[in-house]
Amino acid sequence: MSFTENLRHENDDLFQKIFNHSFVKGIGNGDVPSEAVKHYIKADFEYLNSFIKVYALAIVKSSRRSDFQFFNEQISFILNDETHPHHNFCQYANVDYKSLQHHPLPPTADHYIKHMLFHAQNGTLAEIYSALLPCPWTYYEIALNLIEHFNINEEHPFYEWISFYDRDDLKDLILNLRKRLDSLASLANENEKINIREAFRKSCELELKFWDMAYTCENWSGSSEVSL
Numbered sequence: 175m176s177f178t179e180n181l182r183h184e185n186d187d188l189f190q191k192i193f194n195h196s197f198v199k200g201i202g203n204g205d206v207p208s209e210a211v212k213h214y215i216k217a218d219f220e221y222l223n224s225f226i227k228v229y230a231l232a233i234v235k236s237s238r239r240s241d242f243q244f245f246n247e248q249i250s251f252i253l254n255d256e257t258h259p260h261h262n263f264c265q266y267a268n269v270d271y272k273s274l275q276h277h278p279l280p281p282t283a284d285h286y287i288k289h290m291l292f293h294a295q296n297g298t299l300a301e302i303y304s305a306l307l308p309c310p311w312t313y314y315e316i317a318l319n320l321i322e323h324f325n326i327n328e329e330h331p332f333y334e335w336i337s338f339y340d341r342d343d344l345k346d347l348i349l350n351l352r353k354r355l356d357s358l359a360s361l362a363n364e365n366e367k368i369n370i371r372e373a374f375r376k377s378c379e380l381e382l383k384f385w386d387m388a389y390t391c392e393n394w395s396g397s398s399e400v401s402l
């Protein structure tokens with residue numbers, strides 16, 4: 175078993191919890207409370223902004239042109255393509271996208287992005303790859319799972335969201351990330367490997383909690399719009 179196959183295997187409990195989460199099943203049923211969808215977009219817009227910064231920090235830690243190119247492509251992907259699933263959610267919730275932008279991150283999204291920035295700033299390149307891999311990996315498998323268990327056709331309210339994540343270039347992205355992480359992990363010592371595995375598991379856990387945060391409209395207890 176490769177290093178990343180093993181990561182997927184040892185975190186299968188969290189992947190299954192994600193597939194069974196009420197928000198994710200609601201996407202399959204075409205029925206998610208609009209407030210939860212809006213809460214998700216508000217947090218995800220800012221999450222993606224921070225994700226771009228993680229890629230930028232990964233460039234600083236890289237020394238190969240192929241790594242520069244890869245992270246550069248991913249920044250463009252987030253800026254230009256990751257807006258499509260948000261538009262699908264906005265259409266469903268009947269809300270203007272602009273009104274959901276530039277809101278402070280709720281606690282879980284704040285935790286998730288600080289976890290990624292921690293590894294981006296303090297960790298090795300392998301740790302960064304590992305912290306960011308669950309993001310595309312869980313979404314790709316969510317899409318596969320929904321297609322397998324629900325009747326998804328062009329009339330489905332989340333057809334665009336699901337089709338966006340069930341795409342070959344996302345599968346290629348995951349394979350690329352895995353190949354690079356497998357190769358970096360083969361050079362890592364045992365202590366580094368522990369950090370890499372921990373970064374991956376925490377990101378899986380925070381992916382699960384991100385769905386929960388949206389579904390329960392989680393917020394800071396003092397105010398819903400704390401200025402941070």
Ligand SMILES: Cc1ncc(C[n+]2csc(CCO)c2C)c(N)n1
Pocket residue numbers: 218221225248251252256309310311313381384
């Ligand atoms: C919380 C959260 N996790 C994953 C994604 C999906 N996603 C975000 S960036 C990206 C491409 C990575 O280069 C993918 C697949 C999301 N939108 N929000």
